[in-house]
Amino acid sequence: MNCSDRLIGVDEPVAWREALEGVPHSFYATWDCCHAAALNTGWPTQLYVGEREGVRVVCPLSVRQHRGAIDWVTPTGFSGFASNGAWPGFADHWAAFAKGRGVVCSYLAQHPDFGDGALEGAAAGEEALYFLDLRQGLDGVLAQADTTRRKDWQRWQDRGGQFVTDRDTLAAFLLAQYGPFMDRMGAGRAARWRDDALQALLQCPSVGLVGTADAQGQMLAVILYGWTAWGAEGMLQASLPEGRDHTIALMLGGVRDLSARGIPWFNLGGGVRSGDSVAAAKRRWRPREASFRRLKQTYDPVRYAALCAEAGVAADATEGYFPAYYATGSAR
Structure with a gap:
């Protein structure tokens, strides 16, 4: 099965909007919202687009760095993964893609009306939205x-x-x-x-x-x-x-x-x-x-553990801020 993955930058509004066409999504996933969020944080912001046999999965991401380690985070609000159909096995595909990009971990705020268990993999923590x-x-x-x-x-x-x-x-x-x-x-x-x-x-x-x-x-x-x-x-x-x-x-x-x-x-x-x-x-x-799901995903556990050790925090901590190593540091 042929799969493709790409990242569309916030400096490409036409491509971003075209990628969202036909995919149910929240306002937090739109170029307009993510462009404003990028201005607010100063973080590079992108839209992940994965495609396989007519199924498209999208996910907005902001890119942070800590001591040279890259992590991804939801730009603002609740977006996470959204798709126009089912993609069995996507969670493994996503993890391999992220690791291949050199990403240590990610924190995604998954919108409850657009997520899917097969897309997300394991979810950590739930909180009610109204x-x-x-x-x-x-x-x-x-x-x-x-x-x-x-x-x-x-x-x-x-x-x-x-x-x-x-x-x-x-x-x-x-x-x-x-x-x-x-x-x-x-x-x-x-x-x-x-x-x-x-x-x-x-x-x-x-x-x-x-x-x-x-x-x-x-x-x-x-x-x-x-x-x-x-x-x-x-x-x-x-x-x-x-x-x-x-x-x-x-x-x-x-x-x-x-x-x-x-x-x-x-x-x-x-x-x-x-x-x-x-x-x-x-x-x-x-x-x-x-339930809004907090997706706390680690793609490079060795690097993640080393960063946590440097910060003096436990790598297996599931509560509180994620990544845990930001407890004593900051993102650039």
């Missing part, structure tokens, strides 16, 4: 949600809350307020988007923005999300301090927009930690829950 079903529109989402969500929505309307849809206004607010908002949230550098990366996201044709304002028309909050034909991903938001109670309305503004576009689901993400208050708040929507 998906709103948009097929019945805003009314369907509200009917599914618990009573507190419907009351929050009614309270926001009774206070005269308004949606803001002018894209220029929304983009300017996001660029001005995202940094201060993340400061108040105590977010570290790794959790933030740089201004140039945000600007790139805002140029994406499949990125939406919805904002909310109070009864006097003062804008207080904005949400940004991206979509493909298969579903939408909630990516980031920003608000003034007095806009914190606009979160429910922001979500429903996104629901209204996406359902009008015919997008079937909206991924709200998960909690910061399993079972925390963030996850509990998302469960009040009574969403579909699906």
Whole structure:
């Protein structure tokens, strides 16, 4: 059986988009999103494309180095492997390809709606993500949600809350307020988007923005999300301090927009930690829950063990950051 493998760079947008045609995938796998992610991290970013007898497997990757050792990581969000059909034995094929490229290991955040056990090989760790079903529109989402969500929505309307849809206004607010908002949230550098990366996201044709304002028309909050034909991903938001109670309305503004576009689901993400208050708040929507898999794969165990020994960490550690040898180092 003839197989082919290639890596398409983020500097090849046409080839990247062509490779995704006919393959169900998340917004996090698109060139637009990965280009913005590459600006944000500074890491070389590529799309793996494997093909065999009409089956195509894709996987976006960012390339990191630590003491000369190469590892691959999901550029941002949840993507991992996606395909247009079954490829038995792909996990072994993938591991051989990665080892042949001199890659020591990889950490892939596998999207639950696009992965497949035969593609992934062994998965390490699971965590719930929460998906709103948009097929019945805003009314369907509200009917599914618990009573507190419907009351929050009614309270926001009774206070005269308004949606803001002018894209220029929304983009300017996001660029001005995202940094201060993340400061108040105590977010570290790794959790933030740089201004140039945000600007790139805002140029994406499949990125939406919805904002909310109070009864006097003062804008207080904005949400940004991206979509493909298969579903939408909630990516980031920003608000003034007095806009914190606009979160429910922001979500429903996104629901209204996406359902009008015919997008079937909206991924709200998960909690910061399993079972925390963030996850509990998302469960009040009574969403579909699906497990996001953390794929921690080692292709050169000897080199991996040596790097862990240099860092003073156990090579067989499965919890915490991966690769474990980054515990005392950094990627370039």
